[in-house]
Amino acid sequence: MTTLYLTEPRSIVSKDGDTLLVKMPANKETGAEKRSVRVPMMKVDQVVVLGDSTVTTPALLALLAQNADICFCNYWGNFCGRLAPAVTKNVFARVAQFRAHEEYRRRVMLAARFVRGKLHNQRTLLLRSNRSIDNTEAAQQIAQAAQSLSELIGQVDQIEVEEEGPIDPSRPQMESALGTLHGMEGAGAALFFQSFRLLLKQDLGFQKRTRRPPTDPVNALLSFGYTLLTNHMLSAVQMVGFDPYIGFLHSEGYGKPALALDLMEEMRTPIVDSVVLTVINKQILQPKHFEEHFGAWQLTPAGRKLFLQQFEARLNTEIQHPVFKYKATYRRCLELQARLLVKFLTAEIPAYRPFQTR
16 A cells, blocks of 8 residues: 655546546646656555645545545645544544543553653664764764663653642643653653764754754754654554544644654654655755745755655565564554554553564
8 A cells, every 4th residue: 555645736636447547737837748647546545635736526535435544735745634534433442542541640651652662763773873973973972862862761661650640630741750751752852863963964954853943954854754654643543443632642732633643753763764864865855955935944846756755665664563573564563553552452462562673
């Protein structure tokens, strides 16, 4: 299965038998001629619409019938909304999810598993990438960051959770184990991105992680990649029966897919951060593939296509799943982690094991 990305302005997607027919008009600015592409319907499990492309109603209905979802983003790749199939009938998963969310101690212990997975994978990427660093000083800094991440992982494993929950329920992160956990996650992110800068083989102005707006090309790539990954995780949690808006690590908020963000924490580094390193260090993307508008950086249309190719290639890369021990693509691993969470919450397995790379 794969994702169909609609990046050409004013494209129209229609249903023609068992295929999707994508018609792209001529583009005077780029000199591209009018053309069309056929995509087998059965191979598509998601469509991402970037900009002002159109998907006809028959095509939408056919996609929904095969449990594919359609994600709508603006021209710059910012998420706008999504059209998804009917919610799965697994009501037991949602009931167990709501109960666990209301049990403060259980909620925090589960949130700690998500944070542990994230910190572990950040440390793994730093250690793996540090083997090819020629700069001795940079290598030492990266090794020290990896050691600090190890210490944070130990603290997460030993976190003490109060029985009664936070003092002020309206501020669940204040003076609580959950707040402490968020602090550890934030400290880990700061350590990781300080070293991430040293791994980049092109100077694109990256100093630290900034989201709104992305103040350099690297942050633009990270934000775009995380948006794409969030949408894939949304599909996975809905597929197995969860409500994506009730999470454990992330607090609930209007329109905030907290559970998708929870499960995504473990997958950020193996998928998005790794792709960003690849496209920069192999010079697949260069300064010419970015543009700046009022202090915010975005990919050009050509750069966006190149990044999407690498992102899809990563999702379709097969690895040995760390829990199930069989080959699975990263795309499939998103769903497998969601299914592991269902099994834990419904008491089919004793513990939730985060996705941790070696």
